Amino acid sequence: xxxxxxxxxxxxxxxxxxxxxxxxxxxxxxxxxxxxxxxxxxxxxxxxxxxxxxxxxxxxxxxxxxxxxxxxxxxxxxxxxxxxxxxxxxxxxxxxxxxxxxxxxxxxxxxxxxxxxxxxxxxxxxxxxxxxxxxxxxxxxxxxxxxxxxxxxxxxxxxxxxxxxxxxxxxxxxxxxxxxx
Amino acid sequence: xxxxxxxxxxxxxxxxxxxxxxxxxxxxxxxxxxxxxxxxxxxxxxxxxxxxxxxxxxxxxxxxxxxxxxxxxxxxxxxxxxxxxxxxxxxxxxxxxxxxxxxxxxxxxxxxxxxxxxxxxxxxxxxxxxxxxxxxxxxxxxxxxxxxxxxxxxxxxxxxxxxxxxxxxxxxxxxxx
Numbered sequence: 001x002x003x004x005x006x007x008x009x010x011x012x013x014x015x016x017x018x019x020x021x022x023x024x025x026x027x028x029x030x031x032x033x034x035x036x037x038x039x040x041x042x043x044x045x046x047x048x049x050x051x052x053x054x055x056x057x058x059x060x061x062x063x064x065x066x067x068x069x070x071x072x073x074x075x076x077x078x079x080x081x082x083x084x085x086x087x088x089x090x091x092x093x094x095x096x097x098x099x100x101x102x103x104x105x106x107x108x109x110x111x112x113x114x115x116x117x118x119x120x121x122x123x124x125x126x127x128x129x130x131x132x133x134x135x136x137x138x139x140x141x142x143x144x145x146x147x148x149x150x151x152x153x154x155x156x157x158x159x160x161x162x163x164x165x166x167x168x169x170x171x172x173x174x175x176x177x178x179x180x181x
Numbered sequence: 182x183x184x185x186x187x188x189x190x191x192x193x194x195x196x197x198x199x200x201x202x203x204x205x206x207x208x209x210x211x212x213x214x215x216x217x218x219x220x221x222x223x224x225x226x227x228x229x230x231x232x233x234x235x236x237x238x239x240x241x242x243x244x245x246x247x248x249x250x251x252x253x254x255x256x257x258x259x260x261x262x263x264x265x266x267x268x269x270x271x272x273x274x275x276x277x278x279x280x281x282x283x284x285x286x287x288x289x290x291x292x293x294x295x296x297x298x299x300x301x302x303x304x305x306x307x308x309x310x311x312x313x314x315x316x317x318x319x320x321x322x323x324x325x326x327x328x329x330x331x332x333x334x335x336x337x338x339x340x341x342x343x344x345x346x347x348x349x350x351x352x353x354x355x356x357x358x
Contacts, residue, residue: 056253058286059287062286070257091287094285095283096287097285097300100287101258101302102257102258
């Protein structure tokens, strides 16, 4: 059987994801499932996930991936939280309306639960900050949630965000929260 | 002669089976007609007859066209009208939007009270979504045609040359400006 170089590279990245963990919390992190890692990598490179036979099954798979890593992140698994943020970046970049609405609802409460953990993840992977901050911002005003909370959130979190992230990243993040797209 | 009869009977059976199988697979149509900011979604099947205002995110607008829809649930949303996961009609993979060749895989018709419930999805009253969704069987099947159209409003028509000439001739020449 011939395996394409792209497939080989995808599998290699997926395997790396399963064995790597954020250094700061390596002892608490549970390696992510190899199948999930492969699915995520395939999505990120614009391929249909090979574990699903149909686009409908793949759509349900994305939703399952979302709920699985959201729930693990809420339980305090730092690796799962980063995978969840990476899936959020995919949602924003690919304009996955269904996933974006879910992040708008769930991400800010997860931040409120443990802001230090989420900001530590963004410090280690600052390329996830634009999408994460956009999704945090989307919480206010969407699905009939009040817009008014935005100012209070900014007032209470401005210093924390500025202190945790590199200046340029922090400024862009605060701007994204202050001025929603 | 006997062989021919067998062939005819077998042929009729095949046609009848195909006919009944075809009728077993119901197909449904959802029409969405958009105008400025809001639209109207219509759906008719059996005793269900819906004509309801719908909304969408003005920054992410699905291109007008016909899409294959699937009655399903959004596994990442826990606020279904019946207490389960949110009911929705998935519009399939690679749906074009914003008229610039962009495509996305996560557009649904689902519940919502205004554009703030949408990142590109088409949203309408939850009770109406549930009524429509319940009528569609089987679920998880591409048995819905979702037809999205943009309403073009014609206001008057350009004046034609003869009419202008007629006016000119009445006035005895071209008016000076």
